[in-house]
Amino acid sequence: MILFDQVLTAAQMRAAEDVLIAAGTSVSALMEHAGRGAAEWVWRVAAGRTVTVLCGPGNNGGDGYVIARVLAERGLPVQVVAPLPPATEAAQQACRRWGGVPVADAAGAVLVDCLFGTGLTRALSPELSQMLQRLAAAHPFRIAIDLPSGIDSDTGQALGDGMPDYQLTVALGGWKRAHWLMPAGASMGERRLVEIGIDAVSGAGRLARRPELTAPRPDAHKYSRGLLAVVGGAMPGASLLAARAAMRGGAGYVRLLAAERPEGVPDDLVVLTGPAADALADERIAAVLAGSGLERGTDAAERLRTALASDHPLVLDADALHLLTPAALQGRDAPLALTPHAGEMAALCRAFAVVAEGKIAQAQGLAAAANAVVIAKGADTIIAGPAGELVFTKPATSWLSVAGTGDVLAGLVASRLANGSAPLAAAEEGLWLHATAARLAGSALLPDTLIAALPAAWEQAA
Numbered sequence: 001m002i003l004f005d006q007v008l009t010a011a012q013m014r015a016a017e018d019v020l021i022a023a024g025t026s027v028s029a030l031m032e033h034a035g036r037g038a039a040e041w042v043w044r045v046a047a048g049r050t051v052t053v054l055c056g057p058g059n060n061g062g063d064g065y066v067i068a069r070v071l072a073e074r075g076l077p078v079q080v081v082a083p084l085p086p087a088t089e090a091a092q093q094a095c096r097r098w099g100g101v102p103v104a105d106a107a108g109a110v111l112v113d114c115l116f117g118t119g120l121t122r123a124l125s126p127e128l129s130q131m132l133q134r135l136a137a138a139h140p141f142r143i144a145i146d147l148p149s150g151i152d153s154d155t156g157q158a159l160g161d162g163m164p165d166y167q168l169t170v171a172l173g174g175w176k177r178a179h180w181l182m183p184a185g186a187s188m189g190e191r192r193l194v195e196i197g198i199d200a201v202s203g204a205g206r207l208a209r210r211p212e213l214t215a216p217r218p219d220a221h222k223y224s225r226g227l228l229a230v231v232g233g234a235m236p237g238a239s240l241l242a243a244r245a246a247m248r249g250g251a252g253y254v255r256l257l258a259a260e261r262p263e264g265v266p267d268d269l270v271v272l273t274g275p276a277a278d279a280l281a282d283e284r285i286a287a288v289l290a291g292s293g294l295e296r297g298t299d300a301a302e303r304l305r306t307a308l309a310s311d312h313p314l315v316l317d318a319d320a321l322h323l324l325t326p327a328a329l330q331g332r333d334a335p336l337a338l339t340p341h342a343g344e345m346a347a348l349c350r351a352f353a354v355v356a357e358g359k360i361a362q363a364q365g366l367a368a369a370a371n372a373v374v375i376a377k378g379a380d381t382i383i384a385g386p387a388g389e390l391v392f393t394k395p396a397t398s399w400l401s402v403a404g405t406g407d408v409l410a411g412l413v414a415s416r417l418a419n420g421s422a423p424l425a426a427a428e429e430g431l432w433l434h435a436t437a438a439r440l441a442g443s444a445l446l447p448d449t450l451i452a453a454l455p456a457a458w459e460q461a462a
């Protein structure tokens, strides 16, 4: 089975390669396979122009020698820069088969960066870093093979300064975590995968899938599509945005529970201003959203307690994430989804005593500690589930970086939950609708235009 959506750590990638090697494939054969696949991409981009391959000492460099040989065999002008000699057996063999003489420096149309891949363990030396930057400046099109050299494969952090930007990154054998994490993702350009036959790896993450979102069943009615209660707070604008988004997320009925009827409520949104506990006692409620515009005072804490006590499937966002404690979850059985951005994640990790470095470990630690699906938001949104599930997402448009889009996302995830999706699926579906509507809303989008684009996003779901 070909796995195009698996996302691996460097250790998981090595383990997957070891399985193939134990089954009789040599490292050189894997390198040949990977290098040939990568060469196809370089060939297309180069379109007859001069290519420079920068080869490092490890197997990433070995891939580079394969690429240089394949392109030279096809008649392309190729030069190799190799600041360090090949040090692994497979790389030495690939270098011998290439058979050329490296040059000290080069300029041309396309730079192929094969300096380091998953084996990078420390920052590049100043000499190597300067060489990489000089070559990058001398080539208008830059392709990173497996990873841009200088990136930590597991965290996406740069291990030094002055990383160049690439137009294309060709992942070999499987996606690495860094391909879908910031800051690395911001410098990788387009990302493509060359498959080399590795199998499923236990404990691996995966890329978010295109969800199966369909029109309501022919016999649907508003309650069968799901009744969502949105617990509003002192700042009604945010909960109103979330509720309006939720109305277009698939739920059949959205009720806003507000202390007072806010300004600007559309006619088609039901607002209940009585005690929240009474409103939440309605057994037809399929899911609850709390947190958007809740604020953090005594009233807010009380409203959150009421939402938690009702024991409906629950999405908590924004201020609720600053108020949540492990004690508050005692006795709850219903599914829970949390949607923290980086600041809220830090507060939750403190509250739930999650001691972990980095976005993935924190999201997974919190998911386990709170028995919740955690949507760790940002330019590199990931989803962590309580059973260790880990889902990466492809970058959405950067125009989403504007106030209020988080409220829209929370409304969409809650709407999917009310509609009957399990929390992890609700998270993936909500993120897909959000990203698709954002793409359709175009430049300079606002929460309003994002919500307005949701029907068109649904049209693309089928």
Ligand SMILES: NC(=O)C1=CN([C@@H]2O[C@H](COP(=O)(O)OP(=O)(O)OC[C@H]3O[C@@H](n4cnc5c(N)ncnc54)[C@H](O)[C@@H]3O)[C@@H](O)[C@H]2O)[C@@H](O)CC1
Residues within 6 Å of the ligand: 017, 027, 030, 031, 032, 034, 035, 056, 057, 058, 059, 060, 061, 062, 063, 087, 088, 115, 116, 117, 118, 119, 120, 121, 122, 123, 124, 125, 145, 146, 147, 172, 173
């Ligand atoms: N193992 C395999 O079966 C395959 C590996 N492939 C390629 O091999 C790569 C991984 O190969 P390696 O594990 O050899 O790793 P790299 O090619 O990334 O290089 C690691 C080598 O560089 C040294 N090193 C690490 N950081 C350094 C630094 N800052 N300065 C100087 N030297 C440094 C290490 O000690 C090691 O010798 C992958 O990214 C991929 O490109 C592919 O060819 C497919 C098959």
Ligand SMILES: [K+]
Residues within 6 Å of the ligand: 060, 113, 114, 115, 116, 117, 144, 145, 146, 147, 148, 149
């Ligand atoms: K590289």
